[in-house]
Amino acid sequence: MRLNLNNKTQENIIASLEEVSPGTSQLDLSWNDLRTKSGAELVAIMQALPQGLQSLDLCGNNLGTKSGAELVAIMQALPQGLQSLDLGKNNLGTKSGAELVAIMQALPQGLQSLSLRGNNLGTKSGVELLAIMQALPKGLQSLDLCGNNLGTKSGAELVAIMQALSQGLRSLDLYGNNLGTKSCVELVAIMQALPQGLQSLNLSGNNLGTKSGAELVAIMQALPQGLQSLDLGWNDLRTKSGAELVAIMQALPQDLQSLDLSWNDLGTKSGAELVAIMQALPQGLQSLDLYEIKLDAKSDDELIAILEVFRSRPTELKLNDSIMVRPAVKQVYDDIIGRNSHNVRQRKSTLFGRLFQPAMEAYSQEPPLHEALSESSTSDSPVCMLR
Numbered sequence: 001m002r003l004n005l006n007n008k009t010q011e012n013i014i015a016s017l018e019e020v021s022p023g024t025s026q027l028d029l030s031w032n033d034l035r036t037k038s039g040a041e042l043v044a045i046m047q048a049l050p051q052g053l054q055s056l057d058l059c060g061n062n063l064g065t066k067s068g069a070e071l072v073a074i075m076q077a078l079p080q081g082l083q084s085l086d087l088g089k090n091n092l093g094t095k096s097g098a099e100l101v102a103i104m105q106a107l108p109q110g111l112q113s114l115s116l117r118g119n120n121l122g123t124k125s126g127v128e129l130l131a132i133m134q135a136l137p138k139g140l141q142s143l144d145l146c147g148n149n150l151g152t153k154s155g156a157e158l159v160a161i162m163q164a165l166s167q168g169l170r171s172l173d174l175y176g177n178n179l180g181t182k183s184c185v186e187l188v189a190i191m192q193a194l195p196q197g198l199q200s201l202n203l204s205g206n207n208l209g210t211k212s213g214a215e216l217v218a219i220m221q222a223l224p225q226g227l228q229s230l231d232l233g234w235n236d237l238r239t240k241s242g243a244e245l246v247a248i249m250q251a252l253p254q255d256l257q258s259l260d261l262s263w264n265d266l267g268t269k270s271g272a273e274l275v276a277i278m279q280a281l282p283q284g285l286q287s288l289d290l291y292e293i294k295l296d297a298k299s300d301d302e303l304i305a306i307l308e309v310f311r312s313r314p315t316e317l318k319l320n321d322s323i324m325v326r327p328a329v330k331q332v333y334d335d336i337i338g339r340n341s342h343n344v345r346q347r348k349s350t351l352f353g354r355l356f357q358p359a360m361e362a363y364s365q366e367p368p369l370h371e372a373l374s375e376s377s378t379s380d381s382p383v384c385m386l387r
Helices: 008-020 039-047 066-074 097-105 126-133 155-163 184-192 213-223 242-250 271-279 300-308 328-336 345-354
Strands: 027-028 055-057 084-086 112-116 142-144 172-173 200-201 229-231 257-260 287-289 316-320
Touching: 008 039, 039 066, 066 097, 084 300, 097 126, 155 184, 184 257, 213 242, 242 271, 271 345, 300 328
Parallel strands: 027 055, 055 084, 084 112, 112 142, 142 172, 172 200, 200 229, 229 257, 257 287, 287 316
Antiparallel strands: none
16 A cells, blocks of 8 residues: 655554555555654554554655664554565665674564665675674565675675574565676675575676676576576576576576576577576576567577477466567467466576565565666666665
């Protein structure tokens, strides 16, 4: 449920919240300019939330303008049964490391899903970030750290930060952190330090294409082997040769069910190379995103050959609409993939939701990456998904 609270007084906001059904499980208060309220007013607003609330979105409210003590009080005022919380784009990086530790410790301890995306946490030292991660609720299963410029930390610091994450973590978003600035050895160590029970990982927008083919193979081999969902979009993988891309795909965790390769311009490879790359994918793959990889220049025969790779696999396949209007290609797509399967929601978006529902339902409303590009650390690379 979305509430527009812009330009409303504290009294009007609380009155609006009192009209919300006590049984409401999800509430979206994002982009309501709540920074204009005092700390005490925000505490009162949080206390007025339905006590049965399970999912709350506070993204984009610039709460970082509040003092550390005020933010602690605000977090303590949240419904204690809250399971999913979005604190993205709130300029929390302006707080000191010690303040952020106290803020994280004040979160509802039953929280299972937390978004801290786009808070510029990379301004904190490695030691501070380590303490912040250690202060997160112990039962956390999903964590979004996208767009925090973590690539400014050293390899050793990033290893320590990943090791500090809860071993129960199942979903981690590291999109847009410029991790490609780290060496291969550092990236391998970082991947090895991830929670080994991790099932969903977003590494998109990290300039990984700057690594050599052999280095990318080593990095993929270092991923948690139980990983089921992986996003490698926006990594400029077109710079790798066809043979290198085959080796990279072969190095992916073999239990992988969902893979996003969108926005990598793989269409620069020949039709035969693309067939070989698709054949090298894990055999159990159920969902593949090939949106905006420049396949339009391929002939119908080349595209059909790529589709034929998936004839014996129950695969969701995302392609550009411009390809799907080509009659011969669409006919084969409908035959192999399914008439109603074009651009269905990718399994990477729903995998974790099947493990934990309904707390993740609020995040399932996020727009696809290509529809929600916002600020960027470079001129052509997105940093964070926003509504």
